[in-house]
Amino acid sequence: MDHYLEIRLLPDPEFPATTLMNALFSKFHRGLASHGKGTIGVSFPDVKDGHRGLGSRLRLHGSAADLRDFMGADWLTGMRDHLAIDGPAPVPAGARHRVVRRVQAHSNPERERRRLIARKGISPDEARAAIPDSRAEQLDLPFILLNSRSTGQQFRLFVEHLPVEDEARKGCFGSYGLSPATTVPWF
Template sequence: MKYYLDITLLPDAEANLGFLWQKVFQQVHIALVDNKVGDNESAVALSVVGYGDKAFPLGNKLRLLAASEDILQKLDMQRWLNRLSDYCHLSSIKPVPAEVKQYARFNRKNVKSIEKKAQRRAVHLAKSYNEVLAYLIEEGKSKECKLPFINVESQESKKQSGQGVSCQFLLFIEKTLFDEAVNGKFDCYGLSKTATVPWF
């Protein structure tokens, strides 16, 4: 990843950071799908610059990175974020600094809902769903996922329903730091199970 552009979120009284992350990330995802290079594969990666921020766990900036300037120009994020222009600022495309010392992997962490877990265990243990659910709620209080997340609207379920009805889900994002770059593929959320992005 040699080039990047930053998208800074600009919250106000009407639109908080959580709302803006949802709307901006949705548009980024649609842009990545529209420009995919393979089945659910993107040439553009995502970096959550303010990950772990005390005020808001995802911070107020996301960074898109690519191997070439042309890839980011072709993505044309200005067009995708046009209706949100009052709430976000796009930087110009810049080269990644040469002195990067760390790399970060941002991957999607699948967190199963407690209800689905209770259904499976109830069948497996031949116990009532409510009994298993109550146990899991009590047991899980200390095990709740603490990772930052984005509320995402599934475009696939909207398409499959044929009626424009969408399904919302929480996309949990995990960050891991590395001393060296790791190559790999990025999905259409800009996330990867293996690949890293420059962390600066």
């Protein structure tokens, strides 16, 4: 992972940066799902602790060839007027590393109860006792709003940037460009 590519949202009087980032990341995810090989990671260089927004820059990480191949696919259709793209360029010498991962909230106890009833064949009262409403988890992390292509429902994809590390950890990235253990360069 020796190169990166930066996609910056241009200011737009009609759309806030969060709306454009949601649309950009949705297209990025679909592009990775179609053309990705688990070799492209993502980070949000403008992220700040305690803020829910991810900023106005999306940084893609990978080899120069993987980034060029990915950008050669037509995944940015309809977004190019809203973006400035720089790179691919070599990662700066001395860059540190960071895991950028998805965190899933357990925010819907009713759905978890239905699954428990279907899996274990227990009664609704037993499921309610096993999974009380107080179990709903609220995360204080930045997120992207995405629409599920399978259900059509909107959901929050929570993104966590773990502490900066000195050593890189190799591995694969999922179809969101995120990984629970693989690092991306951080600079």
